[in-house]
Amino acid sequence: MIEIKNLHVTVADKPILKGLNLSIGAGEVHAIMGPNGAGKSTLGYALAGRDGYEVTEGSVSYNGKDLLDMEPDERAAAGVFLAFQYPVEIPGVSNTTFLKSAVNSIRRARSEKELDAMEFLKLIRAKTKQLGMTDEMLKRAVNVGFSGGEKKRNEVLQMAVLDPAFCVLDETDSGLDIDALRIVADGVNALRGPDRAILVITHYQRLLDYIVPDKVHVLANGRIVRTGDKGLALELEEKGYAEFGVDEAA
């Protein structure tokens, strides 16, 4: 589904990704682990098309299309979803309004009929329940005054509602206690399916106990340095990144 070849990305003229190769097929869940500053979040932003994350070399093909040639909202409409490490607050805009605008923007872009208020409410109620969220959270302004756990659950809710084909979860486990982690992981697992590819970016292997990946990659100094199965994550946990020739402080 997604084919990343020799990806080089600079941020403020500083090279961060330096020739990253990664290929994820439909139905697969991959995890990327790595120390702070390895370029994990940069990968997520570059795939989503954020301004300031300049691709200087390489290519990303998404279902045969050139992903790098698309605007961020076009990528979203094509089914690319990024769950943010730090979800953004939008004061005065209720979660419901935000989600409805998003859903209908994407439906419009796909020439599908927009959902009316009733249809949308039905959709969102079902998904909210699944994630143990309250209606009250839907009425609150997007991420404003949300706890860390609520923000992450909100990201997963958006993901569930938007029904993307390719999901990137950027440190979705950070700041979560064990109960919240389980709820979030359940939410993500519910989305696993033969048509969907998921990329989980994480610092700790803890999340991977709940979202069991098909493949684990170690990212260091802007490149994938090791690839293995779930066992690799446990090995990393035990020995630390240094064992892989990775300087934790890098």
Added chain:
Amino acid sequence: MAATLETAEQVRAVTEQKYKYGFFTDIESDTAPKGLSEDTVRFISARKEEPEWLLEWRLKAYRHWLTMEEPNWGKLGYPPIDYQDAYYYSAPKVANKPKSLDEVDPELLRTYAKLGIPLKEQAILAGVEGAGDSPSIAVDAVFDSVSVATTFKKNLEEKGIIFCPISEAVQNHPELVKKYMGSVVPYSDNYFATLNSAVFTDGSFVYIPKGVRCPMELSTYFRINAKNTGQFERTLIIADEGSYVSYLEGCTAPQRDENQLHAAVVELITHDDAQIKYSTVQNWYPGDENGKGGIYNFVTKRGACRGKNSKISWTQVETGSAITWKYPSCILQGDNSVGEFYSVAITNNRQQADTGTKMIHIGKNTKSTIVSKGISAGKAQNTYRGLVKILPKADGARNFTQCDSLLIGDKCGAHTVPYIESRNRSARVEHEATTAKISEDQMFYCQQRGLSSEDAVSLIVNGFCKEVLKELPMEFAVEAQKLVGISLEGSVG
């Protein structure tokens, strides 16, 4: 239901293009000779068959105006206005005054249809199905200088409510006009109000009798049509003891290269326990990207809470005009009276707005609330200018002011100029102000969820304005939300 449908139509129409109101209706006009002189004033007064006292009042204003200087304290820049190079009266030529909508020039009705206003509520007017139901909006439409038709007049008359063009009120209710006109905004008040007093052409008059709650929203749609005509409406609303009225004012103008002058006066009066809610959505042509054309809007709006426990609430959404100079104010005279000002001012491209309010606390335990949201984009300048004045006898007066500015891009400006004068030690005045930019984080977050950059700006700005928009009546709120998006089109990369 009808109103809902119309709103939906309106919204659809509004979203269709940038300034869709830029059409010009070809109607024969009866126009005063160009320029301003005592003769112009006499011409207007004669055309309107006014009584002697009103002509004298106009002439007094005109003579006073000659001694005044145009104010220049606003943070506004524009070339000098040539007051002799404009027409001060332009009326659609109609053989006789229309008695009903059927007699109104169909061309005019088509114009209003394009504006999407529910002028022609035929069913209700004709007394057919559902006529007994309380309709939601009554419209008094001002086309250039003459109010062409007033809907729902009958329904209102039954309650003793007077809602008519002010020129008609001069003929039919001279005692009320004489008593109240100029009592809040005297003819000598300021340069533009004085000019208006001399040459005002039409506007709305509303009187709500004691204890009556007006059963529908009253509405005026102002529209400037003829070339080089200044529009000088004068609106007067009186809420007698214990009454209530909600009044909506919507404004549009055709697109022209020349700047058009607009100097209106609105006076509100509330007696004991009465309440007026005045809402404006101003969407006049703002000029093009380079600042060519557009309306110069110099408006004096003031309300007097004369009675105890009375309340005046101004809500405005200002998205249009090249220049906006406007300070809807409240004189809180009655004990326990309440003044409110909720404002959204959006400026894009080369637009300039200097707007705010004055809250004058005179009575005991008077309360005022000011919530102002200024949004600047492009090369626009947006200024909040507000005065909170507490006079010595206003024991226990309270004010809360919140001024938030939002910047889009790095070539625009936001300015906050609050004045506070307190002469009573028991008064409490609070002022909060913030300035923010739409963050790149917010934009990217929205776009990642599928919103286009323009939809993202519209959503974020609507969120920013929410506290004000929620004060608008339903029909207006939806339209205003769409306008917010439209007026910021092209403001992001």
